[in-house]
Amino acid sequence: MSGEGGRAGAELELAARVIGIVRELAGRSAEAEVNVRHDAEALTRFANSTIHQNVASAVTGVRLRLHADGRTAGGSTTVTSADGLRTLVERTLAAVRVSPVDRSWPGLAPPAPLRLSAGHPGSGERSGLAFGFDEATARADPAERAERVGDFVRAAGGLETAGYCRTVYVSAAFANSAGQAVEGRTAEAAMDGIARCEGADGVARLAAARLADLDGAVLGARAAAKARAARGPVELPPGHYEVVLEPDAVRDVLENLAVFGFDGKAHHQQQSFAELGREQFDPSVTIVDEPLGSREEPAADLPFDDEGTPRRSLVLVREGVTTAVTHDRTSAALAGAEPTGHASPVSRSWGPKATHLRLEAAAVPGAAPGAGGTGVIADSARPLVAGVRRGLLITDFWYTRVLDPKALVITGLTRNGVWLVEDGEVTSAVSNVRFTQSYPRALGPGRVLGIGAETVLLPESWGRARYAAPALHLAEWNVTGNASG
Amino acid sequence: MTHFDEAGAAVQAALDAGARYADARVMVRRSETMSARDGDVEDLGFDESAGLGVRALVGSGWGFYAVPDLAEGSARAAGRRAAQIAAASAAVPGLPADLVPAGPITASWASDCVIDPLGVPLSDKGDLLVRATEAAKAEGADVAEANYAVWDTRKWFVSSEGHRIEQHIRECGAGVTAIAIGDGEVQRRSWPSHRGQFGTRGWELVEEIDLVGNAPRMAQEARALLTAPLCPSGETTLVLGGEQLALQIHESVGHAIELDRILGWEAAFAGTSWLDLSRLGSLRYGSELMNITIDPTFPGALGSFGFDDEGTPAVKRHAVRDGLWVGVLAGRDSAAIAGLDYAGSVRSDGWSRLPMVRMTNVGLEPGPHTLDEIIAATGDGVFMDVNRSWSIDDRRLNFQFGCEIGYEIKNGKLGRMLRNPTYTGIGPRFWQSMDMLSNETIAWGTPNCGKGQPGQIGHTGHPAAPARFTNVRVGVRG
Numbered sequence: 001m002s003g004e005g006g007r008a009g010a011e012l013e014l015a016a017r018v019i020g021i022v023r024e025l026a027g028r029s030a031e032a033e034v035n036v037r038h039d040a041e042a043l044t045r046f047a048n049s050t051i052h053q054n055v056a057s058a059v060t061g062v063r064l065r066l067h068a069d070g071r072t073a074g075g076s077t078t079v080t081s082a083d084g085l086r087t088l089v090e091r092t093l094a095a096v097r098v099s100p101v102d103r104s105w106p107g108l109a110p111p112a113p114l115r116l117s118a119g120h121p122g123s124g125e126r127s128g129l130a131f132g133f134d135e136a137t138a139r140a141d142p143a144e145r146a147e148r149v150g151d152f153v154r155a156a157g158g159l160e161t162a163g164y165c166r167t168v169y170v171s172a173a174f175a176n177s178a179g180q181a182v183e184g185r186t187a188e189a190a191m192d193g194i195a196r197c198e199g200a201d202g203v204a205r206l207a208a209a210r211l212a213d214l215d216g217a218v219l220g221a222r223a224a225a226k227a228r229a230a231r232g233p234v235e236l237p238p239g240h241y242e243v244v245l246e247p248d249a250v251r252d253v254l255e256n257l258a259v260f261g262f263d264g265k266a267h268h269q270q271q272s273f274a275e276l277g278r279e280q281f282d283p284s285v286t287i288v289d290e291p292l293g294s295r296e297e298p299a300a301d302l303p304f305d306d307e308g309t310p311r312r313s314l315v316l317v318r319e320g321v322t323t324a325v326t327h328d329r330t331s332a333a334l335a336g337a338e339p340t341g342h343a344s345p346v347s348r349s350w351g352p353k354a355t356h357l358r359l360e361a362a363a364v365p366g367a368a369p370g371a372g373g374t375g376v377i378a379d380s381a382r383p384l385v386a387g388v389r390r391g392l393l394i395t396d397f398w399y400t401r402v403l404d405p406k407a408l409v410i411t412g413l414t415r416n417g418v419w420l421v422e423d424g425e426v427t428s429a430v431s432n433v434r435f436t437q438s439y440p441r442a443l444g445p446g447r448v449l450g451i452g453a454e455t456v457l458l459p460e461s462w463g464r465a466r467y468a469a470p471a472l473h474l475a476e477w478n479v480t481g482n483a484s485g
Numbered sequence: 486m487t488h489f490d491e492a493g494a495a496v497q498a499a500l501d502a503g504a505r506y507a508d509a510r511v512m513v514r515r516s517e518t519m520s521a522r523d524g525d526v527e528d529l530g531f532d533e534s535a536g537l538g539v540r541a542l543v544g545s546g547w548g549f550y551a552v553p554d555l556a557e558g559s560a561r562a563a564g565r566r567a568a569q570i571a572a573a574s575a576a577v578p579g580l581p582a583d584l585v586p587a588g589p590i591t592a593s594w595a596s597d598c599v600i601d602p603l604g605v606p607l608s609d610k611g612d613l614l615v616r617a618t619e620a621a622k623a624e625g626a627d628v629a630e631a632n633y634a635v636w637d638t639r640k641w642f643v644s645s646e647g648h649r650i651e652q653h654i655r656e657c658g659a660g661v662t663a664i665a666i667g668d669g670e671v672q673r674r675s676w677p678s679h680r681g682q683f684g685t686r687g688w689e690l691v692e693e694i695d696l697v698g699n700a701p702r703m704a705q706e707a708r709a710l711l712t713a714p715l716c717p718s719g720e721t722t723l724v725l726g727g728e729q730l731a732l733q734i735h736e737s738v739g740h741a742i743e744l745d746r747i748l749g750w751e752a753a754f755a756g757t758s759w760l761d762l763s764r765l766g767s768l769r770y771g772s773e774l775m776n777i778t779i780d781p782t783f784p785g786a787l788g789s790f791g792f793d794d795e796g797t798p799a800v801k802r803h804a805v806r807d808g809l810w811v812g813v814l815a816g817r818d819s820a821a822i823a824g825l826d827y828a829g830s831v832r833s834d835g836w837s838r839l840p841m842v843r844m845t846n847v848g849l850e851p852g853p854h855t856l857d858e859i860i861a862a863t864g865d866g867v868f869m870d871v872n873r874s875w876s877i878d879d880r881r882l883n884f885q886f887g888c889e890i891g892y893e894i895k896n897g898k899l900g901r902m903l904r905n906p907t908y909t910g911i912g913p914r915f916w917q918s919m920d921m922l923s924n925e926t927i928a929w930g931t932p933n934c935g936k937g938q939p940g941q942i943g944h945t946g947h948p949a950a951p952a953r954f955t956n957v958r959v960g961v962r963g
Contacts, residue, residue, distance in 0.1 A: 043939055047750045050579025054570050055939070057551035057837040059536070074530040078553040084533075091531055098607040100526040100615060142548075142573030150577050162753035164938050194753045201752075269628055271664070271671050349520045349528045349632075398756075401874040403887050403907065406671045409963040411885045411907075413878045434876075434883055434909070436963040461754055462940045480961050481883065481909055 011036040011060075011173035012183045014080060018064055019175050021089045030068040030093075031108050033176040035306055035345075037061050040138075043166040044145035046193070049153045051146060063306075063345060066092045072102040076345075106329035108178040109308040109339070115292065134210040137187040138169035144211060148191060151216030156195040156224040163193025163223075167211055168464070172302055180308040186301055188466075189214055190459035194416060195223040200233065200429065202226025203248060203396055203416035207459040207466050209293070209300065222375070226395060229376040230417040233431040235482050242391030242449075243477040244421065246378045247456040250359060250469035252397040252412070253439050255460065257287070258354040260408055261440065262316050264327040264342075265351035268335045272325070273408050273440050279320045280440055282448035284362070287317040289326065289354040290468070291341070301356060301466075307343035314340050316354065320445060328352040355460075358468035362451040376419075376426070380452030381471035386424040387450060388473070392433075393419040393426060403436065411436045411480070434481035442474050449473040487651060488513075488537075491560040492643035495539040498564030500645055504541035504571060506584065507564065508644035510794060511537045511555065512836035517603060520632040521614035523622055529607070536836040541567035545582040546574025547818075551837040584817040585828055587797065589647025594791025595654070597784065598687035602635040602657040605688045617661040617696040624704035626663035631696060632681060633659035634932065636944075640794075648796035656787060656944060658683025658930055659691045661700045665707035672710035672904065674703040674889055678728050679872045683930030683944070685789040706890060709902055716891050716906035718960030722863055723908055724953045726856075726870025729888055730849070731929035731947035737912040738770075738777055739847040739945065741881035742804050743830075744815040744823055746842075755936050756879025759912065760810065762823055768810040771916030774852055774952075777805035779814060779830065781845035786946030787930030788847070790832075794840035797829040804847065808917070816842050834941035841937055848948030852922025856951040859921045866894040867959055869906045885909040885961060908959045921953035 015034040022032040042056035062085065063076040073095035077088045145165040153161050166189065173183040191214045192205035203226065204219035245253070266272040273280070281287075291311040293300030303311050307329050316324050327335065328343035331352055342352035361380070377385055377393065385393055400412030411434065418430040441447070452470035459466060488511035499507035513535040520528045536553040537560055548571030552563045614631040621629035635657040642650040660681020664673045675681075676699040684690050725733065745751055746758045760768070770777075781790050781799035792798055795817050804812040814830035815823070819842060833840040860868065874887035891906030892899045926948050934943035 041939055044574075045938055046577060047752055048579060048748075049577070051546060051574040051577045052579065052750055053549070053839055053841075054547060054574045055549040055551075055839050056566070056570060057538075059551070059553050059837055061534075061553075072529065074528070075532065076530070077533040079533060079535055080553075088533070091533075095529055095531060095607055098611075099529050100608075100611045102527075103525050104527065142570045143576065146573050146576035153577055160749070160752075162749065164753070166938075192753065196752065203753075270666050271628075345530075398879055399876045401876040401887075403874050403963065404671070404905065406666075406669055407963075411874065411876045411887075411961070411963075413876065413883065415879055432878060432883075434878075434885060436885075436961055438963050461938075462935060478963055480963075481885070483883065484911070 011038060011171055012175065012181060014062060015173045015175035018062060018085055018089065019177055021086055022066065022177065025089055026068055026093050030066060031177055033065045033108060033307060035063040035174050037170060037172040040169040041166065042145065043164050044142060044149055045164045046149050047162040049161045051149060054142060062088060064088055064092050066096050067105050068096050070101045071096045071099040072105055073099050104330055106333040108176045109180050109329065111179040112310055114182055114303040114310045115312050133185055134187050137167055137189050137211040140167040140211050148214055148216035152193050152220035155217040155220030159195040159197050159224050159227055161193055161195050161220065165191045170302065174304055174308040176308055182304045182308060184302045184304065191216065191219055192459060193219060193223055195220065195227040197227040198231045200227050200230035201416045202230055205248065205458055207457045225376050226417045230429045233429040235431050235484060236433065238479050238481055240476045241479055242388055243474050244381050244384045244388060244393045245472045245474065246381050246395045247458060247469040247471055248396040249394050250472050251458045251467040252400055254357040254359060254467045254469060256400060256408065256410055256439055258357050260402055260405055262325045262354055263351035264325040264331040264335055267325040268331060271405050273406060274322050274325055276322055278322055279445060280322050281317050281320040281443045282445050283320040284448050284451055285317055285320050285443055286360040288358050288360065289314045289316060289356055290358050291356045305341045305343040306345055309339045309341045309343060311341035326352045326354045355465035358455060359470060361455045361470040362453050378471055380454045380456065384450045384452060384471050384473040385421055388421040388424060390422050392430060393421050407438045408440050409436065409438045431483040433479045435478055436480040437478045442477060447475045449475055488555060488641040489643055489649055491537060491555050491557055492641050494557045495537055495560040495564035496643050496645050498561040499539055499541040499568045502565045502568035504543050504568045506542040506645050507539060508642065509537060509539040510836060511641045512638060514636060514638045514835060515603065517635040519610060519614060520630065521618050522630050523628060524615055524619045526611050526615060534835060537563055538836045539563050539567045540839065541571045542582060543568055543571035544575055545579055546571045548574060549839045582818055583821040585820045585826060587646060587817065590796055591649045592792065593651045596685045596789060598655045600688035602655065602688045603637055613696060617700045620697050620700040621661060621663040621704040624701040625708040626704035627666040628664040631661040633657065633691060642796055644796055650792050650796050652791055654685060654790060655687060656683060656685050657688060657690060658932065659694065659696060661696045661703060663700065663704040663707045665711050667711035670711055672707045674707040675871055676700065676703050678929060679889065680933060683787045683932045684785045684928065685787055686785040710890065710904045713902040713904040716867065716903040716960045720956050720958050722866030722953060722955050723957040723959060724859055724863060724866060724868040724894065725951060727925065727927050727949045727951050728871050728929055729869060730952055731949040732872045732875055733886065734847060734849060734947050734949055735931055735945065736875055736877045737881055737884055739844045742813045743842045744813045744819040747813065748819055748822060754938055759880040759882045766811055769808055770805045770810045770913055771808045772919045773808045774919050774922045775805050775808045775916055776850035777847060778850060779804050779812060779845055779847055783846040783928055783946060783948060786846040786928035786948065787932065787944045788845040788946035793829050793831045794833045795828060795831045800829055814842055814844060832943060834943060838939065838941045843936065843943045844934065844945040846928065846946035846948065848928065849950065851924035851926045851950055854921050854923050856923050856925060859923060859951060859953050860894060860899060861897040862921065863894045863953065864896060867903065867906065868892045868894055868899060869908065882912050884912065906959065907961045908957050909961050910957055915954060918955045919952050920955055923950035923952065926950045
């Protein structure tokens with residue numbers, strides 16, 4: 001099983017013990033915040049259609065941030081014995097005493113109740129500890145992950161496959177010396193795989209709150225269908241193309257908007273494109289950060305951030321108008337705003353980032369979150385493709401990097417399937433292209449020609465963020481290179 | 486105090502549970518980071534991480550399990566657990582797994598360190614960052630940032646083949662960045678590198694790079710970039726500074742020669758490689774000036790060690806010799822599958838992560854020229870340095886890089902400053918166009934190389950010097 005947590009409340013007790021040691025060693029005037037996180041991750045990785053890496057870990061870590069006499073320092077440890085905790089406090093206190101004065105310390109989060117989402121099965125309607133939590137996922141064993149991998153491999157019908165199936169269980173608590181004390185736990189599963197055929201790759205990925213919702217056979221069949229359809233690509237010249245981005249590519253757009261655009265620190269320093277109250281996107285665009293889960297984003301994260309601020313749903317763009325940016329306590333104090341529950345261990349330096357963005361799907365009665373379907377074209381993208389006169393259908397983006405942070409001009413490549421669409425029909429596979437494109441400009445007023453009717457919940461390829469993305473039909477995408485250069 | 490006993494207990498438990506090979510590493514890492522902005526320390530943190538990771542091979546299936554608890558009972562449980570996970574891998578089996586032979590080794594190794602970075606008073610380190618950012622602000626930076634990082638890692642490695650290896654590796658580095666904000670434009674200049682310079686050295690590295698002395702020039706250049714002309718678009722002769730060339734090597738050579746990528750093990754995420762093993766020894770990678778080595782013995786470089794995380798001793802070998810591809814970064818299992826007889830490039834990002842094929846120090850051997858000679862020999866071209874953005878396809882062929890600063894080159898001299906310089910190309914075509922290479926080598930450190938699932942951060946080194954490339958497309962814009 002991936003979940004090896006101890007009894008309920010263990011992390012909160014540990015946090016309280018650290019607060020107690022701080023009071024003993026630094027007195028009651030010291031401000032302290034403590035995060036305790038038990039993180040059990042298991043990931044079964046496959047390549048060349050065989051399981052080649054199969055790992056699990058169960059780690060409890062304690063992080064302390066201490067502010068005393070106007071100075072701040074932080075520390076963390078995985079040594080949670082009595083000696084280990086005392087050493088953590090002593091070391092952090094010693095660092096505080098020799099640190100320069102911290103003029104931007106925002107103070108501690110005041111005691112505040114958690115916001116528990118409601119309205120979807122398994123959500124935290126009863127208590128914080130029942131928050132959107134699937135016990136079976138937390139306790140999944142290697143055989144259950146291997147079974148899904150086997151299903152994926154078999155469904156690919158003999159094509160070479162690669163990817164992973166993972167389960168994650170997190171039990172965490174936060175306490176500070178101002179009296180805030182909260183706890184929660186979460187479980188998550190994800191599968192991400194490709195099938196390969198004559199030099200062409202096809203992908204299928206999905207995140208879920210329950211491992212039971214991941215069907216390796218469905219994902220493997222979809223990846224294989226896309227790989228087969230991507231064979232024999234033609235090369236297209238650089239230029240501006242009308243595009244339909246499938247949910248995987250839209251995920252990349254959301255991630256870059258979150259990291260470089262909606263970051264409250266970058267916004268305050270005028271390094272972001274975001275301008276509150278201004279219509280910067282097409283009126284069809286509404287973007288929400290949804291850490292507590294929802295019908296469309298059915299995998300809730302912890303209900304509090306690393307400063308103990310209760311997380312909540314935050315509308316960043318409503319009908320094209322930028323309405324909010326994300327804040328931790330430091331960036332909020334600088335901007336004269338309220339913290340939005342986006343503190344992380346690195347947010348003071350790197351800025352607070354949204355990690356659960358959802359681009360609202362087009363309003364179609366009866367549409368629900370999807371898994372992407374099993375065909376060459378994602379279910380969410382099919383109606384949009386029908387409206388393309390001549391353009392590209394793009395599955396996925398890869399290695400996207402910022403050239404101009406203010407305009408959010410990004411270069412990157414396509415991956416895992418590109419097709420030419422003519423008069424609403426896919427006419428040929430296309431080899432991967434390089435693009436150089438301002439993301440906010442691509443989604444600007446009048447440039448969004450359509451949004452898919454269902455969102456697909458997708459895992460981040462590197463970390464634990466999740467994005468709920470529909471397909472997107474855009475008037476123009478700037479292709480600046482191809483396989484030849 | 487050593488932790489060989491706990492590592493040995495984990496290995497024995499894995500063997501008792503059915504493994505035919507097992508290894509375990511106990512790692513204790515202390516790290517310290519500080520950042521300052523605009524004259525204030527913004528963040529100061531210490532981290533201590535201690536635990537054990539055990540790897541077991543059952544049949545042809547691998548399993549890995551990691552725990553932070555160093556008690557012997559926990560170590561034994563972790564060993565059993567790794568074997569259970571390995572057994573589950575058999576549900577989707579592959580080819581028989583083997584390891585290239587390695588004899589038993591008992592050894593101890595420590596990196597060179599003149600000034601212990603963790604022994605330098607925090608107040609001194611804080612003053613350094615504060616003064617560097619103040620110096621940049623005084624010269625017109627709208628935002629000035631500085632940071633340092635220190636890692637102090639002790640490892641105890643035991644394998645079922647008789648390895649007992651202890652290592653103590655100290656790494657550190659620092660940097661300063663000046664940011665100028667204009668109307669719809671943000672420009673940055675960083676010293677000495679876009680994330681700072683890092684090495685397997687003591688605090689003497691940070692003292693040598695003189696953050697405070699160089700910060701004012703960074704601010705002046707960032708400010709000047711706001712009104713500098715755009716880098717022209719077209720095909721031209723490109724001269725790259727050593728810092729940018731280090732990242733070019735990292736992305737378009739280092740990752741491409743990783744054997745796990747070549748074998749398809751990273752196909753779904755990091756990607757594969759354009760290199761085909763059947764052409765190892767005969768494929769022309771670049772011009773005859775191109776000599777790339779894999780050298781974990783390079784003194785003080787960020788990818789240096791005594792033994793990799795499979796216990797293979799550090800050895801220097803060529804990856805590209807006189808432009809021909811001749812070597813790869815390999816591990817004991819990947820090398821066995823590829824029919825090679827060497828490993829030595831397997832590393833893990835801490836005790837809780839599976840060791841995997843990683844770069845060590847992958848760099849260019851020095852050339853015959855100097856940067857001044859290269860500029861003087863260039864009639865018309867562009868000089869670029871210090872990375873700002875990087876992007877490359879999943880086979881490591883099609884790349885596009887952006888740099889912080891550029892200059893036009895006219896008639897053998899540097900001319901006007903150019904803003905937003907970018908260049909793009911196809912790896913082997915680009916390397917084959919290298920016609921001048923400097924001998925002014927610096928081993929640049931990259932402390933943020935991402936790979937693997939779950940994600941791992943690698944520390945790699947890249948000896949590099951300025952070089953010239955012909956017929957390169959520059960000035961790609963959105």
